[in-house]
Amino acid sequence: xxxxxxxxxxxxxxxxxxxxxxxxxxxxxxxxxxxxxxxxxxxxxxxxxxxxxxxxxxxxxxxxxxxxxxxxxxxxxxxxxxxxxxxxxxxxxxxxxxxxxxxxxxxxxxxxxxxxxxxxxxxx
Numbered sequence: 521x522x523x524x525x526x527x528x529x530x531x532x533x534x535x536x537x538x539x540x541x542x543x544x545x546x547x548x549x550x551x552x553x554x555x556x557x558x559x560x561x562x563x564x565x566x567x568x569x570x571x572x573x574x575x576x577x578x579x580x581x582x583x584x585x586x587x588x589x590x591x592x593x594x595x596x597x598x599x600x601x602x603x604x605x606x607x608x609x610x611x612x613x614x615x616x617x618x619x620x621x622x623x624x625x626x627x628x629x630x631x632x633x634x635x636x637x638x639x640x641x642x643x644x
Contacts, residue, residue: 524548524616529638532606536642538622540601542616542635551622554599555631556590558612558640565615567626580623582611606642612638630642 528540542554555570569580569590578590590604599616617631625631 521549521593522618523622524635525617526616526635526638529614529640531641531643532608534608534644536606537602537604538640540603540614540616540626540638540640542557542599542601544597544599546619548597551619552620553622553624554590554592555617555619555625556599556601557612557617557628558610558614559637560609563612563629567628568614570624570626572622572624574622574624577624579626591599593616597637603640606640606644608642611640611642613639 523546525543532538551574553572556568557565558568559565567581571578573589587605592599601602616633616635617634620629
């Protein structure tokens with residue numbers, strides 16, 4: 521089992537920045553992918569970004585490309601999502617998830633473990 525705990529959410533004005541963290545504990549794997557997803561009220565959960573723990577390859581949703589940056593700290597077993605130039609439409613609950621497999625992926629169904637989520641609210 522892998523436990524994931526997100527933190528760093530909050531209220532921010534449009535144009536501002538936040539950094540989310542996702543701390544992993546429990547069973548760890550040599551190669552896994554960590555993804556960030558978000559779910560806005562009344563909408564389905566959607567992919568935001570993902571990173572390969574080994575090597576650091578990344579992919580992003582088009583809606584956040586150039587504004588968000590995903591990264592990880594292997595020693596701390598923590599992933600990060602740096603969010604800049606935040607927009608009202610970025611308001612959502614943000615979740616991190618991991619999959620014990622090599623290869624970047626965007627589909628929710630492919631991830632095995634999920635955190636509890638952290639709220640991000642962008643105000644005008």
